[in-house]
Amino acid sequence: MALGDDALVLAQRLGEWAGNAPVLEEDVALTNIALDLLGQARTLLSLTGDEDELAFRREAHEFRNVQLVEQPNGDFADTIARQLYFSVYQELLYGALAEGGSELAPLAGKAVKEVAYHRDHAEQWTLRLGDGTEESHRRMQRALGTLWRFTGELFEPLEGLAVELPALHAPWRERIAGVLGRATLEIPEGADRTAWSAGAGRQGVHTEPFGRMLAEMQYLHRAHPGASW
């Protein structure tokens, strides 16, 4: 359920970009990624119950997504930084899951192809923004720094998951460092794994913008109890 919530919440955030992207091609790309994530969320949530009940009837504290994915879109650099951190993580996670024999293996096998595309998209933009103009470099570096403290939570152990999440931290950091190096960007300093907030989202403790995001997402469904759509 935690992985389903990650995908659902990030899909919701990316859906906010529709019609607002810097170029039409990005309207297509960001919506495409959102759709992939929504597809993953639907499959994962359906494993534990009714997808709509879970998405629309839970309170904020019942969601188990990491705080990283609920962060507001900000500018394009903020969105790309969030996407880079998360898609590299998802690629490692789904790769490991696909190889294992758990019930998530078939899903992960399918999703890992989508996620490789998301990671490539985020990398390509990290390179362009990092090694583009002075302004884009500055914005990208700032976005990476702002979101850094939310990355530690990705690697907190998750009960019942067939993958040892802490073990993914080193390869994740190595890959991020590789991309940032090519993009002439620096890996942010400061706490990631030991940040005070690490693990909070997985326990149902979220950041302030999350409540508003849910209010918007759930209002119509909640306004018509028992209706089907």
Next chain:
Amino acid sequence: MTTTVTTAQADGHATADPHALAAAFDAAVADEVRIEPRDWMPDAYRDTLVRQMAQHAHSEIIGMQPEANWITRAPSLRRKAILMAKVQDEAGHGLYLYSATETLGVSRDDLLDKLHAGRQRYSSIFNYPTLTWADVGAIGWLVDGAAITNQVPLCRCSYGPYARAMVRICKEESFHQRQGYELLLALSRGTPEQHAMAQDAVNRWWWPSLMMFGPPDDESAHSAQSMAWRIKRHSNDELRRRFVDICVPQAEILGLTLPDPDLRWNEERGGYDHGPIDWAEFREVLRGNGPCNRERLERRRAAHESGAWVRQAAVAYAAKQREAGRAAGHGADQEAGA
């Protein structure tokens, strides 16, 4: 591709007689030969196509806004996925249509600048607000339905790139239309509140959808010439009647009424007569005074302006890569080896 026109050009008229070219063009159009980008064409034909195709492309991308307005609030995950896919398709349609328009010698950037400056139009329908979830269904059923009625004949339009773009677009549009209809059907057969929501949406979208076919035939400035050039195949009123005839039985199946007390079957003509359209409203919307004209254009400009630094970054990066490629003495850029 050999058309009558290129044959005429190839016959050795280096300084071709304009009358001969025009006559060959007219003959090609009359013979249903597709005009292609490198063929000779009258300036006015080119201008008309640029105007119409650009407006069509702009409508796709402005049309993302009223629907995207509901992506974050869609009431089920299935509906959210359908809506996201639809908005994504619209961006794709915009891209096809800008490419097709570029074959006439204009650039996408230039067309977008004209849209942002208010010098090129988009469909009047997108100046109406989406106030409830049912509007998403009404747009699918009525607005996409009207668009398809307009666009299917364009698949046989005399200009090849436009006709081919329309073939691809119409396939996807019909799919969206069915999904919109199905959304309304679910609401209409749902709770009393859902039914009322569906009826209210149809009440608000019906007349604006009829206006999508343009002014009545006796007031349509471009119609006669466009029909002679086979850009257009049917008159505005003819297409509008065809659309009404299709919608009336569909509304009955939906269990919803159309907001027109004068709507009735005309035995003699074998079709439905509808009541008078409020052309004063239509003209106001075209003049920029519809409910959302300002917001739609502002939103589009804001997206473009706040994305300027991103586009500049992409250009600067590409230039650096080319430079690095040259310095390394070959064309491969860093990424290719990464």
